[in-house]
Amino acid sequence: MDFLKTLNPQQREAVTTTEGPVLVLAGAGSGKTRVITYRIAYLIESCGVRPGNILAVTFTNKAAAEMKERIEKLIPPERYASSPLISTFHSFCVRLLRRNLHLLGGNYTNDFTIYDTDDQAKIVKSCLKDLHIDEKMLPPRNAQFAISGAKNHGQDWESFLKSNDPKKATIGRVFKLYEERLAANNALDFDDLLLKSVRILRKFPEVQEYYNNWFRYILIDEYQDTNPPQYALIRLLTQKQQNLCVVGDPDQSIYRFRAADIKNILDFENHYPGAKLIKLTENYRSTKTILSAANTVIKNNKERKEKDLFTANSEGEKIHYYQAGSGEAEADFIVNEILRWRRSHLGAEAQAAVLYRTNAQSRVLEEACRRVGLKYVLVGGFSFYQRAEIKDVIAYLKLVLNHTDAVAFERVINTPPRGIGKTTLDALFENSRREGLTCWENLGRMIEENRVQARAANALRAFKSLIEALTEQAEHLSQADLLKAVIKQSGYAKWLEDERSEDAEARLLNLEELVSAAAEAELRGETIRDFIDHAALVADTDALREDAQVTLMTIHAAKGLEFPLVFVAGMEEGLFPHQRSVASAVEMEEERRLFYVALTRAKKQLFITHAEWRRQYGDEVYNEPSRFLAELPLERLENRSRGDSWLARKNDDTRKRFIAVSGGNPEAGRAAAPKPAMTVYNSVDNVRDFFKMQQARKAAAAPASGSNYGYRQPEPEPKRSPAGTSGGFKAGDRVRHDKYGTGLILKREGDKLVINFPGYGVKKFVEAAAKLEKI
């Protein structure tokens, strides 16, 4: 085994300790993926394990695909009759359930359908509606989240119903109905895939025995991100033998919000007594500077196993720090630095990534890239195939190929609008459910039996013949031509053309792009089915990544990746750490781990930036610099900001303190006169102050009306003020709202009143007079 020679002693031990439970605590950039792939190759080539007896579990499908590729390079698959199963927990469970779900009885068969998050949301909403629960009392999102969380923590709806907390009890009712609906539809949500698998393995020893004999060597990657059902599954699969190897890094556990339990990795040695612990602490990725910053930051976490990474790599450049005025200025700085970097680095060395906490931050960055003509890839945002117009047209294709596809049917029956409204559709779906017919069958039935109004019947008939005509054309048209036919004959093109908006034009262009994609697919010899399947596999940004000059993504999406040049943007209180995490110590530690993940993505050069203010939800929000900045080793930072900045002051303070201690003159060491203090507005009260200040400034610029000199600022008067509008209210007025209580009018934007209600935040009202009274 030549490849063992390329490993360090710890890595080699992790690869060759094949019997019994093994815990590999692998630091960032320590060659974790390499260890896993080599271990699989070692088991097959040196230990004579049949590849089919190996199961490797990864966190994402992409990671699984990459691992497969790497293994095939190490061991030629043609030499073996079987290959190791490399999959995510979920796809493994789908395989298991496609063989065994019928064992659970009831309505379940092995042909179950899988509900994604959108389907799930639809069901939850319909449950809330049918239980007459006001969406304001229990937002569907919250209910969905609570149900999923409960399922992942092993709670059932009964425990919720018994709760004394009325809110929990309400969730229990929704939970119960939700579960009944899924069962009635022979459908499983993502959580069920795991839970039902666990239940089957528990309930049917012969099934468990079967899988225990099948998978004799099990490897789990990113073990710190496993949740309770996944742990239960692993336990059940390793009942008979314990050749289990888990690999992970507790410092990179960032999925608590979806029930990942860091205790799984921290307590592994208790769960599997006699487990061998191997630590990989040499980092091969980053410079000493970057690694030291990451180490310094993560040390602030209390709940962690001590683990200091080291590297033989060079010291590298200092970490560059930049404080921008606005979010836009921050983005401009970043793109300019990327352009500069690209002047001296080529190919893989030129790869850059901009990381941020929330997806909302991507927009300014995208705009900045477009301004300077930088090609970028946005990971995690809406991909091309997720756009409504693309999904609509694809749904037409699906329906043409398969008339029983109910989801596609529902999507296109009134898109573009063709006079088939809610009443008609409700009747149609209700009828289908009652008589056990597909929507398509029922469509014909309803027309024949005159069950609907004449106008609706005509619309239904038109839709039916449209689909039938397209079905016929599908026989002889090329893929691209069929797609064109769909776009034209469905009226989709006309619908968009008539809209005459910029947005509609962009949508038409997207559809054109889809047609050329179909033509290309056909040239590659793919069928229309392949084309549709491909559209369903959303995250295929890999092809784009090759020629992309920058990758924009959230830090979550960046886990497992590395780039020579990395920017961590938006280092501001409220953003990162996120507002929702500041109240809890546990969540703050998770935010810090997230920062740690961000820092350790960088190989050569790291930039850390923040802005004094940025537009959030349309308002100018002033944020304080992130507390995490202060946790960085300041001596490793180079200040790139012009003028006043958080870092400049920090350094200034340090110098003053030093001079004070040594008895010198504090002013002597100052390079420049201090800049006027930056005012930080980040709380409700400060917003009010900020507004007062703005008002004062405005008043100074525009003399009071009636004066004869100077000029007046053209007031943005509303063009028309319909009766009952916000007229009569002005900034500074105190008002009462029937729901939010008393508030202060901050400003007026045309017809809109912007009001701050203490405890509820800033609200906007257009047709406000009805609900507001002056006090």
Added chain:
DNA sequence: CTGATAGCGGTTTTT
């Protein structure tokens, strides 16, 4: 049935 608009709320993410 459709389109306009007032009101409102808004993490992170994969399967």
Added chain:
DNA sequence: CCGCTATCAG
């Protein structure tokens, strides 16, 4: 700012 929903007039 953006997207969703309830509501209402046409």
